[in-house]
Amino acid sequence: MAKMDTDQKTQYELEQAKKKNEELEAYRSKNEMTKTAKKMADEAGVSLTDDDLSHIVTTEADSTKANLDWLKGLKDxxxxxxxxxxxxxxxxxxxxxxxxxxxxxxxxxxxxxxxxPVKNPYFNNQAKK
Structure with a gap:
């Protein structure tokens, strides 16, 4: 960064900010999709842990729904x-x-x-000495 001029530094920082924003948006979307998937699973009578949900939820709503439908079918x-x-x-x-x-x-x-086994003295057939 020391050899970059002002425009290059600004461009680099802008790219970094965009990248960070995309990562945060993906994280937020996945959290929202996880909440929705949890609600749908509960309605279907399937109890899921957070670990289970991490295997089912994807970044796309269609594939997450397909995974949930498969899981409900398996449960049934x-x-x-x-x-x-x-x-x-x-x-x-x-x-x-x-x-x-x-x-x-x-x-x-x-x-x-x-x-x-219980020893009962009343049913002992041996004579006492």
């Missing part, structure tokens, strides 16, 4: 599959195993796993 497909699984009678389990074909019911299996 997953919900429908889970509903179908629960209504089939073989709901998914945390361990991934189904209860069908087991000899005992789930409550009995759980009781066997968690029950502690």
């Amino acid at each position: 497909r997953i919900s429908e599959q889970v509903k179908k699984d629960y209504l089939s009678g073989n709901a998914p389990k945390a361990s991934g195993e189904s209860l069908s074909g087991k000899k005992n019911n789930y409550g009995a299996q759980l009781a066997k796993k968690t029950a502690k």
Whole structure:
């Protein structure tokens, strides 16, 4: 900048100011689009975090809307599959195993796993010495 004349310095500063203004405008636009996307997702029953929104929101409204529509479709497909699984009678389990074909019911299996053996002196068949 020391070798620049006054017109060159003014031109450089003007370009820097324009660049800064464009960056701020893009930031403001993305924030507004993020708020709108959050509202649309909430209305659709999709709970999104700020991190989720950062993956969905773009600088263009059309692509952001397309991303939200895709996400709503995915949520609906997953919900429908889970509903179908629960209504089939073989709901998914945390361990991934189904209860069908087991000899005992789930409550009995759980009781066997968690029950502690208790010694009862009234049912002791051995004679005391």
